Amino acid sequence: MRDTARTRRLxxxxxxxxxxRQGTGVSIDLIAREAGVSKSGLLHHFRSRDQLFLELAEDLVEQFHRSVEAAVDPRxxxxxxxxxxxxxxxxxxTTDDLTSSEHITLAAALSGVPGVDALMREDTRRWAEAFDADGLxxxxxxLITQAADGASLAALYEGEPNPEKLRRTRELLLALSHGEGPLxxxx
Amino acid sequence: MRDTARTRRLxxxxxxxxxxRQGTGVSIDLIAREAGVSKSGLLHHFRSRDQLFLELAEDLVEQFHRSVEAAVDPRxxxxxxxxxxxxxxxxxxTTDDLTSSEHITLAAALSGVPGVDALMREDTRRWAEAFDADGLxxxxxxLITQAADGASLAALYEGEPNPEKLRRTRELLLALSHGEGPLxxxx
Structure with missing residues (x-):
């Protein structure tokens, strides 16, 4: 079981x-080589390329949920x-090795994979329920979620990161999360 | 001159x-074929693939400026x-034939082209000056620009467009643009 989890992760x-970096046109052979596993080993864990890409999308969705949970202040x-x-x-x-433009390219590329639209609709419902329960x-x-999503794009559209702008946006969004009632x- | 402009547009x-759809790995031959021009004709107008991609980024930047200018109410x-x-x-x-995930992929792919980071930095300065003069x-x-940018991503992350959410976001952002002073x- 531990080997299965480790191979899937790789x-x-x-x-x-x-x-x-290359979009969803990338071959199974190249992915297997990059992961250091055999093609038949890869296909034992993921039935097909589309199945692998769908599970990759699920994995990214779960990673983001976990990073948000970890960032909630327990007090x-x-x-x-x-x-x-x-x-x-x-x-x-981000703790991984993708740049922000690579993250965006990855999300955009996966959006065309069969099943990903249904996954994202279900995840949107899950966030909506969680935010309902959050009481804001x-x-x-x-406003806060769209601005946070937009800020994650900023380095892509601006040619360089702007730490002061990111700091001020974060400060404004946190302040808006403390207010009651409508804006x-x-x- | 008119033929030059028409060929460049195509x-x-x-x-x-x-x-x-395919990233910046796409060949000059394929672009020429898709445009219905010869490869030598293409290279007469754009010296190289990187020069073509840089001019494409400039063109997209100018198209967005024009669409904003056209959307300002003259009264x-x-x-x-x-x-x-x-x-x-x-x-x-959008009036063109790209989906929102294709637009994002295009922006992300072009961000890696030599010269595009400098172009985006210059464009960021241009917007900053224009918004300074706008008086808000x-x-x-x-907050308004980041939320508008984030909303343009929403269909990508949500698996389907949500017209009611977009309508409400637009309404909130327009209302915030009428207020004076800080939030x-x-x-």
Whole structure:
């Protein structure tokens, strides 16, 4: 069982790196070589290339949930504690070896894989339920999550990271997560 | 001159479609074939593949500026008129034939082309100056632009478009563009 988990991990990480750089056209042979496993070994764990890519998408979704859970402050019991974890997870330096443009390319490439749209719809429902339970006004949830998602794109659109801008955005979003009711001045 | 402009347009549009779907590994031959021009004709207008991709990035930057300018209400003379154009342009249905995940893939792929980082840094300065002149508080500019950018990603991360969510986000961002001073409740 431990070997199975380890082989699956090696293959998923290799697939993430290659799809991020080359798109979903990358061959099973190349993924197996990058992972250091045989092609038949790879296909024993993942039935097909599409199945591997779908499980890679599931893995990325779960990794993001875990990073948000890990970023929630256990002493924070106020409304908005989950969204503060979401903001902090989004703005933390990623621990893996993909650049932000590679992350985006990976997400965009996987969006075309059969089953990924259903996975993302289900995950969207899961986040919506979790944010409902988090107790913050829905307009604040909408604004904070979209701005956090947009900030994760900023380095891509700006040609270089801007740490001061990221710091200020994070500070503003955390402040907005502490307010009650709708945003002032909105309909 | 008119033929030059027409050929350049055909090549840039073909390159956009192919890079969005296949990344920057796509060959000059395939781009020429997709554009319906000869390879030597293509290389007469664009010296190399990297030069073509850099000019494609410049073209996309200019197209977005024009779409924002076209979305500014000429009767609107209040502070924030430019950012209201930015929001309206971002949320308008795109008129071209790329999906939102293809647009993102295109931007991510071009980010690795020599010269594109400098182009994006220069464009970031241009937007910063334009928003300074627009007269809205910088915290509002930061929040509105990041949330608009994030909303353009939403369909990619959610598996399907959510028109009601987009409509509400747009409404909130436009309302925030009418307020004076910093956002209430922020440091």
């Amino acid at each position: 293959v998923l990480d290799a697939a993430a790196r290659l799809v991020a 924070d019991h106020a409304a908005g504690r989950l969204i503060r974890g979401y903001v902090n997870a989004t703005f933390s330096a 006004h829905p307009d604040r949830v909408l 002032q001045g909105t309909p | 090549v840039l549009d073909a390159a956009a479609r192919l890079v969005a 609107d003379h209040a502070a924030g008129r430019l950012i209201r154009g930015y929001v309206n342009a971002t949320f308008s249905a 508080h910088p915290d509002r500019v930061l 209430q409740g922020t440091p």
